[in-house]
Amino acid sequence: MQYIVLDLEWNQPWPGSYAAKRVLPVQIRGEIIQIGAVRMLEDGTVADEFQVLVCPKFYKKLNSRVSKLTGLRDARLREEGLPFPEALKRFRDWIGGDCIFLTWGFDDITILEDNILLHDDEPDWIRSWYNAQMIFNAQTGCGNNQKALSTALEICGIEPCRPAHDALGDAYHTALICSRLDLKQGIEDYEAALQRHKDGFHGNPPEGCVSRTVFHGYEDKEKAMEAMNSITSHCPQCGAAMPNGPWYAQEGRRYMTMAECARHGRYLIRLRLQKEPDGTLQVNRLLYEGASDAAKRFDELIATRRPLSRSTPTRRRRRRRGPRSSGE
Ligand SMILES: [Zn+2]
Numbered sequence: 101m102q103y104i105v106l107d108l109e110w111n112q113p114w115p116g117s118y119a120a121k122r123v124l125p126v127q128i129r130g131e132i133i134q135i136g137a138v139r140m141l142e143d144g145t146v147a148d149e150f151q152v153l154v155c156p157k158f159y160k161k162l163n164s165r166v167s168k169l170t171g172l173r174d175a176r177l178r179e180e181g182l183p184f185p186e187a188l189k190r191f192r193d194w195i196g197g198d199c200i201f202l203t204w205g206f207d208d209i210t211i212l213e214d215n216i217l218l219h220d221d222e223p224d225w226i227r228s229w230y231n232a233q234m235i236f237n238a239q240t241g242c243g244n245n246q247k248a249l250s251t252a253l254e255i256c257g258i259e260p261c262r263p264a265h266d267a268l269g270d271a272y273h274t275a276l277i278c279s280r281l282d283l284k285q286g287i288e289d290y291e292a293a294l295q296r297h298k299d300g301f302h303g304n305p306p307e308g309c310v311s312r313t314v315f316h317g318y319e320d321k322e323k324a325m326e327a328m329n330s331i332t333s334h335c336p337q338c339g340a341a342m343p344n345g346p347w348y349a350q351e352g353r354r355y356m357t358m359a360e361c362a363r364h365g366r367y368l369i370r371l372r373l374q375k376e377p378d379g380t381l382q383v384n385r386l387l388y389e390g391a392s393d394a395a396k397r398f399d400e401l402i403a404t405r406r407p408l409s410r411s412t413p414t415r416r417r418r419r420r421r422g423p424r425s426s427g428e
Contacts, residue, residue, distance in 0.1 A: 102139055102147075104199045105232075105278060107271035108208045109134035109170045113159045124158060126218040130211050131159045132184065133177055134170065135191055136267025140202075144279035150194045151268040155181030158218070169265045184219050192225070200287070201229035204249050204274045232278050235286030238293040241331035243311030243387065252277050255339040292316055308392025310336045310367070318381040321353070324373055325408075328355075328383060333369060335361035336387065344369060346407030348398070355408070356398050359387075366390035368398050 110130030113119035133154050139147040155177050156162075162174050182190070203209055213223040233246050242255060249270060253260055258276050262269035286293070296314045318324035325347070333342045344359035353373040360366045368388040376382050388394045 101142060102197075102199050103142075103202050103278070103283065104195055105138045105140055105202045105271045105275040106208055106212070107136045107204065107267045107274060108132050108211060109136075109166070109172070109265065109267050110211055111156050111159045111166050112163050113161075114163050117161075119159050119161065122158070124218060126214055128158075128211065128214040128218055129207070131156045132187075132211065132215045133162075133166075133172060133181065134267040135187060136269070136271040137191065137194070138268070138271045138275040139195075140275050140278060144283070146272070146275050146279065149268055149272065150191060152187045152190055153177055153181040154184050154187045157184065171263075171266070184215060185221065188216065188219075188221070198227070201226065202232045202274065202278055202283075203229065204232055204252075204270065204277075205246065206231050230287060230290055232274055232281070232286075234290065234293040234297055235281050235283065236277060237313075238289055238296070239281050239286060240334070241313060241385070242334050243313055243336075244297050245311065249273055249277075251339065255334055256280055306386070306388075306394070308388045308394055309386050310389055311387045313385045315383040315385065316376065316380065318373075318383065320381065321373060324381045324383050325355070328371060328385065331385075333359045333367070333387065335364050335367070337361070337364045342367060346409075347371075348402055348405055348407050350401070356401065358395075358398065366395070368392065368395040370394065 110132050112130045113122075133156055135150070135152050135154065137150040139149070141147050153172075153176070160174070162172065162177070167173060181187075201209060209226065209229045213226060216223040233252075236242070236247070236252055237244055240255065247255075250260070250264065253273055253276075256277055258273070260273060262272045264270065264273075315324075315327065318327060333344060334340065335342050338361065340361050340363065342359040342361045344357045347355045347357045349355055355371040355373075357369050358366050359369055367390055370386045370388065372384045372386075374382045374384070
C-alpha cells in the first residue's frame with residue numbers, strides 16, 4: 101500500500117470581514133489554496149511529488165497573515181490557481197489507486213473533506229488517514245504534545261531543505277520524518293497513541309512537569325524497565341538527546357532518574373508502573389524541570405539509597421577466601 105503524505109495551505113477570511121460573515125452551504129475552517137503531496141512507498145522511500153495552486157472561490161481575498169506565512173499573493177492564485185474541482189481531480193489522478201494518507205496534525209484531512217463537500221462532491225474515497233505527529237510521539241518518547249514540524253525535524257536531526265509553509269515543502273519534510281518511523285507499527289498502535297494524546301490533555305500536569313507519556317502492554321516489571329531504558333529522552337528546549345543515569349526505586353513501583361542536556365542542564369524522569377485490567381503493566385513517564393521540587397526530592401533520595409543496577413544482576417559466586425590446603 102502506498103502512503104500519500106499530504107499538506108495543505110488554506111485561506112481564512114479576516115475575522116469580522118464581509119467574507120467571514122458569509123454563510124456557506126458547508127461550514128469550512130479554511131478554503132484550500134495549495135495542495136502539496138509526496139508519495140512514499142511501503143519501504144519509506146520518497147517516490148514522487150505533487151503540487152497544485154488553487155484559486156479560492158469563497159474567500160477570494162487572501163488574509164494578510166496567510167499571505168505572509170505562505171508567500172502566496174492574490175494575483176498569483178488568480179493567474180496560476182486551478183478551480184478546486186479541477187485541482188482535486190489532478191490530485192486524485194496523481195494518487196492513482198488506494199492509499200493511506202499521512203498528515204502532520206489533525207487539520208488537513210478535515211479541511212480537505214469540508215472543501216470537497218462545499219464543492220458538492222463526496223470525500224468517501226478518503227478511507228484511511230493518520231496524523232503522523234501521534235506516531236512520532238509514540239515512537240520517539242518525546243511526550244504527548246503536538247510538535248511543530250520544525251521541532252520534529254530538529255529532534256530527528258534533519259536539516260530542512262525545502263521552504264516551510266509551502267504545501268509541498270511541508271509534505272516533503274513530513275515524509276522525511278515518516279521515513280524514519282516504523283509506519284506499519286505506528287498504524288497498528290495508532291488507537292493507543294490517540295488515547296495517550298487524549299490522556300495527556302486530561303487534568304493538569306504536576307508542578308514542574310514538562311511532559312507526560314503513557315506506555316502500555318508490558319509483561320512484567322523487567323520488560324517495562326527494559327523498554328524505558330531503550331527510550332532516548334530529548335531536551336524539551338533544544339531536542340538534544342539526553343543520556344540518563346541509573347534508576348532509583350521508590351515505594352509503589354515508582355522509579356526516578358536524572359537526565360541531562362549539555363546545554364540546558366538536568367531533567368528528572370519519573371516512572372510509575374501500574375497494572376492494567378488485562379494484567380499487563382502501564383508506565384506513566386513524566387519529565388520534570390531540574391529546578392522543580394520533584395528534582396529536589398530526587399537529590400534527597402539518592403543521598404540515602406543505592407541505584408538499581410543497569411543489567412539484571414546474576415548472582416556472582418563469592419570467591420572463597422581464607423586458608424587453602426596447599427601443602428605448604
Ligand atoms: Zn537542551
